[in-house]
Amino acid sequence: xxxxxxxxxxxxxxxxxxxxxxxxxxxxxxxxxxxxxxxxxxxxxxxxxxxxxxxxxxxxxxxxxxxxxxxxxxxxxxxxxxxxxxxxxxxxxxxxxxxxxxxxxxxxxxxxxxxxxxxxxxxxxxxxxxxxxxxxxxxxxxxxxxxxxxxxxxxxxxxxxxxxxxxxxxxxxxxxxxxxxxxxxxxxxxxxxxxxxxxxxxxxxxxxxxxxxxxxxxxxxxxxxxxxxxxxxxxxxxxxxxxxxxxxxxxxxxxxxxxxxxxxxxxxxxxxxxxxxxxxxxxxxxxxxxxxxxxxxxxxxxxxxxxxxxxxxxxxxxxxxxxxxxxxxxxxxxxxxxxxxxxxxxxxxxxxxxxxxxxxxxxxxxxxxxxxxxxxxxxxxxxxxxxxxxxxxxxxxxxxxxxxxxxxxxxxxxxxxxxxxxxxxxxxxxxxxxxxxxxxxxxxxxxxxxxxxxxxxxxxxxxxx
Numbered sequence: 001x002x003x004x005x006x007x008x009x010x011x012x013x014x015x016x017x018x019x020x021x022x023x024x025x026x027x028x029x030x031x032x033x034x035x036x037x038x039x040x041x042x043x044x045x046x047x048x049x050x051x052x053x054x055x056x057x058x059x060x061x062x063x064x065x066x067x068x069x070x071x072x073x074x075x076x077x078x079x080x081x082x083x084x085x086x087x088x089x090x091x092x093x094x095x096x097x098x099x100x101x102x103x104x105x106x107x108x109x110x111x112x113x114x115x116x117x118x119x120x121x122x123x124x125x126x127x128x129x130x131x132x133x134x135x136x137x138x139x140x141x142x143x144x145x146x147x148x149x150x151x152x153x154x155x156x157x158x159x160x161x162x163x164x165x166x167x168x169x170x171x172x173x174x175x176x177x178x179x180x181x182x183x184x185x186x187x188x189x190x191x192x193x194x195x196x197x198x199x200x201x202x203x204x205x206x207x208x209x210x211x212x213x214x215x216x217x218x219x220x221x222x223x224x225x226x227x228x229x230x231x232x233x234x235x236x237x238x239x240x241x242x243x244x245x246x247x248x249x250x251x252x253x254x255x256x257x258x259x260x261x262x263x264x265x266x267x268x269x270x271x272x273x274x275x276x277x278x279x280x281x282x283x284x285x286x287x288x289x290x291x292x293x294x295x296x297x298x299x300x301x302x303x304x305x306x307x308x309x310x311x312x313x314x315x316x317x318x319x320x321x322x323x324x325x326x327x328x329x330x331x332x333x334x335x336x337x338x339x340x341x342x343x344x345x346x347x348x349x350x351x352x353x354x355x356x357x358x359x360x361x362x363x364x365x366x367x368x369x370x371x372x373x374x375x376x377x378x379x380x381x382x383x384x385x386x387x388x389x390x391x392x393x394x395x396x397x398x399x400x401x402x403x404x405x406x407x408x409x410x411x412x413x414x415x416x417x418x419x420x421x422x423x424x425x426x427x428x429x430x431x432x433x434x435x436x437x438x439x440x441x442x443x444x445x446x447x448x449x450x451x452x453x454x455x456x457x458x459x460x461x462x463x464x465x
Contacts, residue, residue, distance in 0.1 A: 183267030316350025
């Protein structure tokens with residue numbers, strides 16, 4: 001919904017959805033022998049190790065309100081408030097203690113009931129422009145506050161039944177046998193910020209910013225609080241009209257993670273950590289509508305691991321350095337292409353932990369790439385056909401790099417039709433993900449392996465009012 005007058009506008013977005021799907025079991029990675037893990041073959045993604053009754057049942061409501069007010073030709077203000085709430089029940093499982101040859105093992109099922117997640121966000125800004133003959137300032141004064149609360153109510157003890165990795169059998173429905181443990185947590189992140197975007201002539205732009213932040217996280221057993229001033233700096237130079245060269249540096253305080261359900265400290269929030277990002281890049285429009293981008297980045301952020309007591313804990317810092325390339329544009333009036341590639345060098349920096357120092361963080365690929373195309377048919381107005389290739393390189397299964405899962409490429413096909421129904425713009429879309437029905441490991445971390453989804457058809461319809 002959108003309402004607007006000469007100086008004042010209101011925007012309201014409301015979304016509600018319900019999801020009730022079978023949840024595939026995670027597979028516990030085998031124990032290392034002499035520092036090496038021997039992985040099982042990727043099971044058939046169409047075979048569900050878990051029972052069909054093991055559902056992920058969730059409902060979510062998202063609400064976002066925004067109002068903008070124009071004070072003058074060069075100044076304005078905005079206020080934004082949003083709230084998202086999710087409620088879910090889960091019957092989830094992990095397959096463990098199995099024989100690599102026969103596939104015989106144990107399926108452990110966990111139950112979660114009445115889990116609640118709530119996210120509240122507020123933002124207020126005063127923004128304006130101070131024009132000058134040579135130098136123009138674009139100023140933003142703002143305040144934002146975010147509060148995320150959760151209650152991961154889970155039955156602490158799992159129920160075990162026999163199962164086979166390669167020839168799974170139907171699992172009879174099970175029910176919770178003990179009380180659920182409440183694991184409430186709250187994260188509050190508030191900050192005042194000021195940015196000044198300085199336009200110097202037609203070729204130079206500089207952005208200077210700072211955010212004064214207050215971060216607090218609380219559970220029943222832990223409390224962390226951190227304050228700080230975090231800078232943001234960037235500089236851009238345009239040697240010619242269609243080429244931009246830029247460099248930037250920014251800092252931010254972020255959460256380090258929450259212990260998952262299969263760890264001894266399940267639900268515990270780890271302390272906040274300071275992340276730093278440096279980047280240098282270039283953007284060039286080589287032809288009308290065709291954009292090329294290249295960037296080198298260097299990010300330092302907190303790292304996590306699992307200790308000898310099966311606790312999810314901080315593990316110093318990790319550094320992510322790499323090159324990102326992208327190209328996009330309309331090759332013809334009918335054909336659009338988007339291509340991207342990422343080359344990443346990621347290392348853990350905690351010298352106090354010899355087992356992980358210098359190793360790649362778990363589930364982190366060295367390369368990813370994608371190619372997406374869309375062709376709009378002249379013979380059928382409003383109809384477009386699309387296809388995509390998505391590649392993910394090999395990834396370590398743990399922070400010790402004792403095994404790697406293979407890289408994979410998936411294919412996506414789609415069709416989209418835009419039309420008018422009852423005077424309203426309407427879009428129908430169908431997407432066939434993993435069209436070749438490839439079996440692959442989609443995730444590898446936290447001691448678990450995840451099987452990628454099989455071929456899946458998604459159909460959506462959207463009407464704009």
